[in-house]
Amino acid sequence: MFKKFTKEDVHSRSNIKSSVQRGLKTKFVSQFEKLEPVIDDIIPKKSQAILIKCEDRIQLYSIDEEVVLFQHFDDLIPTLKVVHKYPDCFPRVQVDRGAIKFVLSGANIMCPGLTSAGAKLPEENLPVDTYVTVYAEGKENALAIGKLLMSTDDIKSINKNIGVELVHYLGDGLWNLTE
Amino acid sequence: MSEILPKEVFYCGVCTFPPEYCEFGLSFKRCKQWLQENNEALFDSIYSDEALANATSTLSVEKQAKISKELEKKQAKEEAKLERELQMKLASKVIIKRIERNKRKHVIEISGLEVFNIDMKKLAKTFASKFATGASVTKNAEKKDEIVVQGDVSDEAKAYIEKLLEEKGLNEVQVVQEDDKKGKKKAALAAAAAALSATGGVPPPAQKTR
Known part of the structure; x- marks a missing residue:
């Protein structure tokens, strides 16, 4: 989504109302339930969030000059900076080492990269359309965020085609966006 | 409820990635140098021989060689590009x-x-x-x-x-x-x-x- 993303894709910036900000927080928590204890650290109560509207109906929410989460249609997705800070709050999958290079150039993740020896999938089933953080074999931090195109059970059993659609990764336009 | 503290992540000053991903970036050499100067402990943990051996163990040797070769090519290209850009800027x-x-x-x-x-x-x-x-x-x-x-x-x-x-x-x-x-x-x-x-x-x- 952010493979080609520059300042020119930003259309407008505006402060959001605090009531909207509250709604945003509850919605974010409802999507990632483990966030509940830390949501006030990610989006402090008194802070002023800025809504940045961009091309292709992407909306970024930034707090203190740093983009914290973004919205595409109805889904709220954290940025990698937030994921790095609170790694345990998001569902995670792991790819093998051979896939890192391709993920970092923005490729969607194919199933074999998620099921091979170096890769890891969560024990329990994650349904289709879940947003997952992508980790890599032998690495500590997340390198991408993606959306499941198949449930993880399907990934394990079918093991073909694209499993995760990449949304945001290290070194993409959003990562490099500075204000 | 116990408080979860944010994890501090150290980012590379050259390519802005967490340093463990520098090797996949386009400015690996400069990243490595930068890390050595700025965070020795982390440098040692990432680039020690032991860690490098671990990192390569799960892939077949040929595949590993192929990937690293391609990466090297890309990195060389990137460096050349940077050089050109600087020249252009000066000119x-x-x-x-x-x-x-x-x-x-x-x-x-x-x-x-x-x-x-x-x-x-x-x-x-x-x-x-x-x-x-x-x-x-x-x-x-x-x-x-x-x-x-x-x-x-x-x-x-x-x-x-x-x-x-x-x-x-x-x-x-x-x-x-x-x-x-x-x-x-x-x-x-x-x-x-x-x-x-x-x-x-x-x-x-x-x-x-x-």
Whole structure:
């Protein structure tokens, strides 16, 4: 989504109302339930969030000059900076080492990269359309965020085609966006 | 409920990735050097022989070799690109052109800034407030952005741009002032027209008409 993303894709910036900000927080928590204890650290109560509207109906929410989460249609997705800070709050999958290079150039993740020896999938089933953080074999931090195109059970059993659609990764336009 | 504290992640100063991903970036060599200078402990944990051996263990040797070869190629390309860009930056010059609008009024036109990664819109805004005039960003005939400032402020603008470039460490870039009188422009136009009729309809190089 952010493979080609520059300042020119930003259309407008505006402060959001605090009531909207509250709604945003509850919605974010409802999507990632483990966030509940830390949501006030990610989006402090008194802070002023800025809504940045961009091309292709992407909306970024930034707090203190740093983009914290973004919205595409109805889904709220954290940025990698937030994921790095609170790694345990998001569902995670792991790819093998051979896939890192391709993920970092923005490729969607194919199933074999998620099921091979170096890769890891969560024990329990994650349904289709879940947003997952992508980790890599032998690495500590997340390198991408993606959306499941198949449930993880399907990934394990079918093991073909694209499993995760990449949304945001290290070194993409959003990562490099500075204000 | 127990408080979960944010995890501190150390980012590479060169490629902005967490350092463990530097090897997949495009400036691996510089990243490595930077990390050694700035965070020795982390450097040792990532680039020790043991860690490197671990990292490569799960892939077949051939595959590993292929991937690293490709990466090296890319990195070399990137370095060459950076070098070229720097050369281009040093070779290019900034032109501040003073254009006469009528006898006593002038605008200045600043072009050649686009290679320096300067936000033109912002700079125009600063000029506008600094000199209390109108300033805008327009596209010139070559489809490149340039700043047009109303009023004859070329000396001040020159000083400001030089300062700006110095901050970026580009002292050697020339900032050239030019004068464009109305009469001159007409002469140039006439010359172009003459050339056009002489060559038989080949379109002349685009003229700046402002």
